[in-house]
Amino acid sequence: xxxxxxxxxxxxxxxxxxxxxxxxxxxxxxxxxxxxxxxxxxxxxxxxxxxxxxxxxxxxxxxxxxxxxxxxxxxxxxxxxxxxxxxxxxxxxxxxxxxxxxxx
Amino acid sequence: xxxxxxxxxxxxxxxxxxxxxxxxxxxxxxxxxxxxxxxxxxxxxxxxxxxxxxxxxxxxxxxxxxxxxxxxxxxxxxxxxxxxxxxxxxxxxxxxxxxxxxxxxxxxxxxxxxxxxxxxxxxxxxxxxxxxxxxxxxxxxxxxxxxxxxxxxxxxxxxxxxxxxxxxxxxxxxxxxxxxxxxxxxxxxxxxxxxxxxxxxxxxxxxxxxxxxxxxxxxxxxxxxxxxxxxxxxxxxxxxxxxxxxxxxxxxxxxxxxxxxxxxxxxxxxxxxxxxxxxxxxxxxxxxxxxxxxxxxxxxxxxxxxxxxxxxxxxxxxxxxxxxxxxxxxxxxxxxxxxxxxxxxxxxxxxxxxxxxxxxxxxxxxxxxxxxxxxxxxxxxxxxxxxxxxxxxxxxxxxxxxxxxxxxxxxxxxxxxx
Numbered sequence: 001x002x003x004x005x006x007x008x009x010x011x012x013x014x015x016x017x018x019x020x021x022x023x024x025x026x027x028x029x030x031x032x033x034x035x036x037x038x039x040x041x042x043x044x045x046x047x048x049x050x051x052x053x054x055x056x057x058x059x060x061x062x063x064x065x066x067x068x069x070x071x072x073x074x075x076x077x078x079x080x081x082x083x084x085x086x087x088x089x090x091x092x093x094x095x096x097x098x099x100x101x102x103x104x
Numbered sequence: 105x106x107x108x109x110x111x112x113x114x115x116x117x118x119x120x121x122x123x124x125x126x127x128x129x130x131x132x133x134x135x136x137x138x139x140x141x142x143x144x145x146x147x148x149x150x151x152x153x154x155x156x157x158x159x160x161x162x163x164x165x166x167x168x169x170x171x172x173x174x175x176x177x178x179x180x181x182x183x184x185x186x187x188x189x190x191x192x193x194x195x196x197x198x199x200x201x202x203x204x205x206x207x208x209x210x211x212x213x214x215x216x217x218x219x220x221x222x223x224x225x226x227x228x229x230x231x232x233x234x235x236x237x238x239x240x241x242x243x244x245x246x247x248x249x250x251x252x253x254x255x256x257x258x259x260x261x262x263x264x265x266x267x268x269x270x271x272x273x274x275x276x277x278x279x280x281x282x283x284x285x286x287x288x289x290x291x292x293x294x295x296x297x298x299x300x301x302x303x304x305x306x307x308x309x310x311x312x313x314x315x316x317x318x319x320x321x322x323x324x325x326x327x328x329x330x331x332x333x334x335x336x337x338x339x340x341x342x343x344x345x346x347x348x349x350x351x352x353x354x355x356x357x358x359x360x361x362x363x364x365x366x367x368x369x370x371x372x373x374x375x376x377x378x379x380x381x382x383x384x385x386x387x388x389x390x391x392x393x394x395x396x397x398x399x400x401x402x403x404x405x406x407x408x409x410x411x412x413x414x415x416x417x418x419x420x421x422x423x424x425x426x427x428x429x430x431x432x433x434x435x436x437x438x439x440x441x442x443x444x445x446x447x448x449x450x451x452x453x454x455x456x457x458x459x460x461x462x463x464x465x466x467x468x469x470x471x472x473x474x475x476x477x478x479x480x481x482x483x484x485x486x487x488x489x490x491x492x493x494x495x496x497x498x499x500x501x502x503x504x505x506x507x508x509x510x511x512x513x514x515x516x517x518x519x520x521x522x
Contacts, residue, residue, distance in 0.1 A: 032514055032518075034514045035507045035514060038506050038509075039510075042503045042506040046288055046494070046503075047494060047499060050289070051492065052383070052491055053374070057382050057384075059361060059422055059425070060426050060429040062385070063361050063386065063426070064360060065359075066197075066359075067354055067355070067356035067430045068354060069354075070353070070431050070434045071353050072352035072353055072434065078346075079344070079346055082344060084343070085343065086343060087440045087441045088441040089443065091442065092444055099424065099447075102446075102448065103448040104448070
């Protein structure tokens, strides 16, 4: 199992290196960053499993809520003809607890 | 989902404007008392909890059944469920204003925690520190004295949800939770871990029924085109998108939203582990029964010190989050995502009930940083969550090992492809 993962990693990474070797060497840097990134991810994952600092009661899901049909509308206001961003900037559609400006 | 066009909001006509004197008088006036639900358990007024069958006062909670048991005649009974007694599950969509049950009323600022009782059995005076417990034993005759009346310091709630999980079951849950996290646990914690030291605690909560309407405004993007361009040897992906001004609104009712009513527990800062206790919510609050301090015998309790007014912003905040989760399903067409920029909530009506909820709590103070870690077990559902002190050297070693291993692979790849 581990050998298969390593082989797959070697396959993917050698492609990255080949692509990067002709330009600014960014691919090599990415590859060298795997070690520190993997170490940091391991630290973070274990710490969270032990301390559970991110957990809280999910009242949005675990409370009895009866909602009326959602109402609303949308108006086309602009067009972006060319961007490299694959999504909207500041997407918070799924981040229910991040408060935005309150209208009173 | 109905997609109605947004209509400009017209101000509601509310009669001719007030004169200056009338406005000043209105500003100075005391707030009108809201409607209240009277939850005082009249049958317990003398401070004695008698068995309804034989009149004995030797009453305990039987954890396995959640019923009170008379230790003299073995009669088992329980107080009426507040859900039916006070009609708490009904009419949430008709709620107007702020309805506060008598046990959730404001805590009198000048009321002392120490309450002196006259023991009905032998006449001695016994002091109960209501900040920490609502019952005490008479030093002379061993009779248990309970705080059954709703005293003005806010210590006596409207309802109580009895313990269901026994201590043995809780110890088992805590042991199982900790044993899964042994490898990187702090050495001293492993040595000092004694799950049998778990405490049964009744924690104070305010349970809220509310009717609300929320509105959101923001931008949403729909992808119209996606293409790649060759730049040198690289392929770069570009997107084109339509931008929409999005508005959504939803009205909803929420039944038994539960919030911490002790300022210490309501603080979820990074300097404590209160989020652990919050995580074991929800409780089956529908099964809560009318206040009777006999349910507390053998357990400790914490006092409520937050009033409805202090927790109204929490209700609004959670309402906004609930509304956002409700409108999420209507945003499917915005495949590039939605960015909410403004939001609004109107609480049409709310009903607040003060409740004691049962938690098995194992706590451990980490000497090195003074952090109090909890492993909490919901004493109704058995849901368990905890915080285990980690051994930083072990954790760093693991991270370093994994990092070195990955770096080794990366180095091998570079050498192989050179």
